[in-house]
Amino acid sequence: MTASDFTGLLAAHRSIRQFHSRAVDHVLIDQVLEDSLHGSSSSGNLNMVSVIKTFDTERKAHLCKLHFDQPMVLQAPLVLTFCADSFRSRQWLAQRGARLNFGNLVSWHVASFDAIILAQTTALALESLGMGICYMGTTLHSMTEIAEYLECPDHCLPVTSMVVGWPAEAPAQRDRLPGAAWIHSERYRRPSADDIDRLFSAREVNGWNRYRSMGEDMVREMDEKGITSLAQYYTSDMKYPPQEFERDSQKLRALLEAKGFLP
Ligand SMILES: Cc1cc2nc3c(=O)[nH]c(=O)nc-3n(C[C@H](O)[C@H](O)[C@H](O)COP(=O)(O)O)c2cc1C
Known part of the structure; x- marks a missing residue:
């Protein structure tokens, strides 16, 4: 190859x-x-x-x-x-x-x-x-x-x-964040607010359009929940609810203990 x-x-x-x-x-x-x-x-x-x-x-x-x-x-x-x-x-x-x-x-x-x-x-x-x-x-x-x-x-x-x-x-190829967002030279460079706007702009449009194209029910639920951006969608109850991540993190801690990885 x-x-x-x-x-x-x-x-x-x-x-x-x-x-x-x-x-x-x-x-x-x-x-x-x-x-x-x-x-x-x-x-x-x-x-x-x-x-x-x-x-x-x-x-x-x-x-x-x-x-x-x-x-x-x-x-x-x-x-x-x-x-x-x-x-x-x-x-x-x-x-x-x-x-x-x-x-x-x-x-x-x-x-x-x-x-x-x-x-x-x-x-x-x-x-x-x-x-x-x-x-x-x-x-x-x-x-x-x-x-x-x-x-x-x-x-x-x-x-x-x-x-x-x-x-x-x-399926069509899905986009990713551009290299400028996550490739750093020599040391970590914190993004400014303007950087975030610029670096996420394509993802925000593509991701939003993709989820909005998933059918009427999806669009209705997003609208009912007042979700107006991709960022809001990601941590909404429709995608990755923070309370579920917290609950499953507790579960993971208990499991690591039970299985002998966290004595
Ligand atoms: C660790 C991990 C977990 C994932 N879990 C799911 C999943 O549960 N269901 C699903 O449909 N896709 C899942 N995916 C696929 C991602 O949604 C997918 O990689 C992403 O949207 C980019 O699309 P692509 O792989 O076609 O480029 C997962 C991907 C990774 C790396």
Whole structure:
């Protein structure tokens, strides 16, 4: 693969939420996952990750509920759940009479980063084969329930999931904040109010238009709630309500404690 092939792969990225019924090959998926771990950096090369594949229709239906009923979970032939996992490493340490470690907040971060890095490498590898993926942030909000359903042991928690399949849609490319907003030279440069106006202007228009084009019900609800900008929409009860983030943050703290990452 040349550099321009890789640039082309990045440019072709779209989150895919509609899939053909065509199955994805089990052997191919295992190969992609193994290649992706080889192709990902891993902290200390400890490989503190686990990936749980869900192909089974009934089990996907259960996962779908935990993912806030997102229909793509039912439609996609495969759900991959990426876990931060120091359970296996700790078992290995114990069996070798080594000092136990990796049951603390730092290890949670280390294992989570490994899991996220692996997830993104896997995403690119699958996209390079023509498959489509979409991450599910709902993993964070249902972490307790997903961990329980997938029978994750102590020191192992799902950090992200993605649906995988053959794309049955070709959505337009979505914009991002311009480089000037987030690429800094030598030190952090705080944006002024004018910078914020300028840097968010395209996102504000594109994002607003996208949500407003999602149907009459959506527009009516936004209007009823007095939402007049993309920023207001993002923290409204329609998108990312602060009170739910606060509640789920408490849940996450309790879960990290229960699973041995926050002694
Ligand atoms: C961590 C993470 C969680 C996400 N969660 C969801 C989700 O729950 N549902 C969904 O439809 N898309 C989800 N997405 C996809 C984003 O909405 C998508 O990446 C973004 O809108 C940009 O679109 P693009 O990926 O097509 O460029 C998630 C993406 C990331 C990185």
